[in-house]
Amino acid sequence: MITTVAYLAPEIPSLSATFVYNEILALQEKGLKVISISVHYPIALAQEVEVKELFKNTIFLYSQNFISLLGENLLLFARYPNCYLKALLVALNDALKVGLIGLAGPKLLYQFLQASKVARIIKQNSCQHLHIHFSHTPTQIGMYASLLSKIPFTFTSHANDLFQRGLILKEKVDRAKAAITISEYNRDFLIKQKANSKKIEIIRCGVDSSQYEFLEKEKLNHPPVIGSLARLVEKKGMDSLVMALSNLQQKNFDFSLEIAGDGPLIEFIKELVSENDLDSKVKFKGAIAHDKVFSWLSNLDIFVLASKKDSNGDQDGIPVVLMEAMAVGIPVISTDISGIPELIQDGVSGFLALPNDPESLSQAIEKLFNLTQPVSQITKVAKRRINEEFDKNINIDRLLKVFNEKH
Numbered sequence: 001m002i003t004t005v006a007y008l009a010p011e012i013p014s015l016s017a018t019f020v021y022n023e024i025l026a027l028q029e030k031g032l033k034v035i036s037i038s039v040h041y042p043i044a045l046a047q048e049v050e051v052k053e054l055f056k057n058t059i060f061l062y063s064q065n066f067i068s069l070l071g072e073n074l075l076l077f078a079r080y081p082n083c084y085l086k087a088l089l090v091a092l093n094d095a096l097k098v099g100l101i102g103l104a105g106p107k108l109l110y111q112f113l114q115a116s117k118v119a120r121i122i123k124q125n126s127c128q129h130l131h132i133h134f135s136h137t138p139t140q141i142g143m144y145a146s147l148l149s150k151i152p153f154t155f156t157s158h159a160n161d162l163f164q165r166g167l168i169l170k171e172k173v174d175r176a177k178a179a180i181t182i183s184e185y186n187r188d189f190l191i192k193q194k195a196n197s198k199k200i201e202i203i204r205c206g207v208d209s210s211q212y213e214f215l216e217k218e219k220l221n222h223p224p225v226i227g228s229l230a231r232l233v234e235k236k237g238m239d240s241l242v243m244a245l246s247n248l249q250q251k252n253f254d255f256s257l258e259i260a261g262d263g264p265l266i267e268f269i270k271e272l273v274s275e276n277d278l279d280s281k282v283k284f285k286g287a288i289a290h291d292k293v294f295s296w297l298s299n300l301d302i303f304v305l306a307s308k309k310d311s312n313g314d315q316d317g318i319p320v321v322l323m324e325a326m327a328v329g330i331p332v333i334s335t336d337i338s339g340i341p342e343l344i345q346d347g348v349s350g351f352l353a354l355p356n357d358p359e360s361l362s363q364a365i366e367k368l369f370n371l372t373q374p375v376s377q378i379t380k381v382a383k384r385r386i387n388e389e390f391d392k393n394i395n396i397d398r399l400l401k402v403f404n405e406k407h
Contacts, residue, residue, distance in 0.1 A: 002129050002403050006035040006122045006151075008142045009133040012058050013051040015044035016231060018290050019205035019320055020133045021051050026208075026396045035125045037061065037118060039138055048291045059121060061114050061141070073116045076148065087147035088112065098167055108140060108167075115144035123149050129403050134158060135172060135179075136165040143175050152177040154402060156203070159317035159338065162189055169193040173200065178402045182317050183339025203399050206392040207323045214383055215298055215329040218374045223254035224301035226365070227330075229288065229321050232263030235314050237306030237335065239265075239272055243358035244306070244365060246276040253369060260285040260296060293321070297328045302368055304333045307340060308355035318343050323390050326350070326382035331375055333364045343390065349382040 005027065013021035024034050036058040045055070064072075077084040091112035095105035118141060122130055128151070132142040135157035146153040154177050162169070162181075173179040173195040180203045181187055191197050226245070230236035238259065245257055259269065259282065266284070273282045288296055297303065303325035307316040318339040325332050326343075332350040334340050344350040351367055354360040371378075388394075 002032070002400075004033040004035070004125065004127050005129045005131055005403065006037060006118075006125065006127040007131055007133070008037045008039070008118065008138045008145075010039050010138055011042040012036050012038040013046040013054055014042040015046045015287065015290060017133070018046065021046060021054055022208070022392065023133075023205075023396065023399070024054060025050060026392060027400075030396070030400070033125075035059075035121065035127055037121060039114075039141065044287065047289050061117060064117065069113050069117065072120065073113055076116045076119065080148075083148060083150070087115075087144055090147060091144055094168055094171065104167060107137075111137065111140045112144045114141045115148055118142065118145035119148035119151075122151050127151060129153070129177075131399075131403070132156070134161040135169065136161040136167065139172055140167070143172060146175070154178045154180055156180040156182065156205075157186055157190070158182055158205070159186075160314045162186060164312055164314040166193070170195050178405070180399070180402065183342050185339040185342070186317065201398075201402055203402070204318070204390050204395045205320055206390040206395040207320060207327055207386065208392045209327045209383070209386050209390075212294060212324070212327040213298075214327070214379075216376045217301075217329060217379065218376055220301040220368070220371075220375060223256060224369065225256050225258065225299065226302045226304055227258045227260065227297065227300040228304050228306070229260040229293070229296075230263075230305060230319070232259075232261055232265040232269060234265065234310035235308060235316060236261075236263075237308040237356065238269050240306040240308060240356055240358050240361055241304055242269065242272045242276060242278065242282075244353075244361035245278060245281070247358060247362040248365060248369075249276075249278065249281070251366075253366070255281065255369075257282045258285050258296075258300070259283070260288045262287045293324060294328060297325055297330055300325075300330050302333060302365065303330045304361075304365065305335075306353070306355075306361055307335050307337050309337065316340065323386055326379070327386045329376070329379045329383060331368055331378050332382065333361070333368065335361070343385065344382075345385075349378060349385050 009020045095108045098104040130153040132138045132155040139155040180201045309315040335355040336352045337355040346352040351364040353364040
């Protein structure tokens with residue numbers, strides 16, 4: 001039975017990846033000792049009281065200077081020359097496979113150097129297992145750390161790390177004790193990359209449904225308050241939502257929209273709102289701390305997330321904010337992309353539109369506006385879906401089962 005596990009992720013504790021630190025906290029509640037290792041210092045640091053101790057104890061890899069990092073590798077080589085050379089040979093082979101011309105190959109070799117520090121940390125802390133979130137940089141570091149330390153690893157893949165930044169995915173799955181991913185859609189994607197299907201496990205990034213008070217709303221307020229919360233980047237489709245609401249305004253529907261979140265497209269979205277004469281109907285709320293999300297969601301009539309594939313091929317996995325809205329009892333509308341249809345059954349537990357299609361999205365919103373049945377008929381089904389498949393505790397138990405399975 002595993003009692004000490006190391007966690008490696010891009011940023012811990014980050015506001016943009018609440019599921020990572022919530023998973024760590026849940027494991028700690030179950031009595032596990034978790035050694036938290038972050039590749040980078042968080043850009044948007046989570047501010048909840050319960051993560052302050054986690055942040056204080058997190059080790060940040062890229063804060064180490066290069067000379068010190070080389071020294072760490074020389075020390076490891078001196079102690080375990082055979083093991084080090086075998087792992088280095090694997091890394092060199094990987095770098096040749098992805099190409100030394102360009103950044104991908106040299107980055108893998110740099111990540112191998114970082115792996116020596118991870119190997120030392122997990123050995124010093126008597127970790128029995130290494131779990132990694134995101135299948136790009138963290139897994140590239142973590143799989144070499146596993147070779148150097150001879151401690152098994154698993155990794156969870158999400159979205160961008162697969163669709164846009166996936167390197168040597170087959171090899172990562174082969175080397176891992178298990179490859180965890182969040183959706184059937186992702187599982188199929190990995191299998192298309194020739195990954196071993198027998199090693200792929202689906203474990204959701206769930207929410208603690210017990211912490212949300214379910215609001216049994218029978219009808220929408222008039223005018224209804226629509227909300228959307230996301231980092232303002234292309235794949236979140238906030239432009240599609242604005243254009244969909246412009247269509248509805250032209251049909252004389254009344255509503256208001258609250259956009260929560262920040263990001264590089266904030267000014268573009270504001271300009272789009274003004275160009276479509278929606279200034280009086282749209283409020284920009286800025287970034288919302290995770291512990292304030294429930295109170296914000298509870299004042300909405302509808303939650304919309306217009307996810308789409310961006311110009312680089314990136315797309316969402318299954319956004320946690322959709323689960324949170326469903327757990328609260330707010331009817332949800334999203335798009336038929338990636339793993340989202342595994343969460344939302346169109347017309348049953350919410351509504352789905354075509355991605356990057358404002359007309360389709362406006363039709364989905366209009367369906368909710370014109371709903372004749374009580375809203376709670378939809379939201380109760382949505383809540384049941386969360387409880388049965390996307391509850392955090394159910395998925396933590398699934399994760400622990402994978403950690404404790406024998407090789």
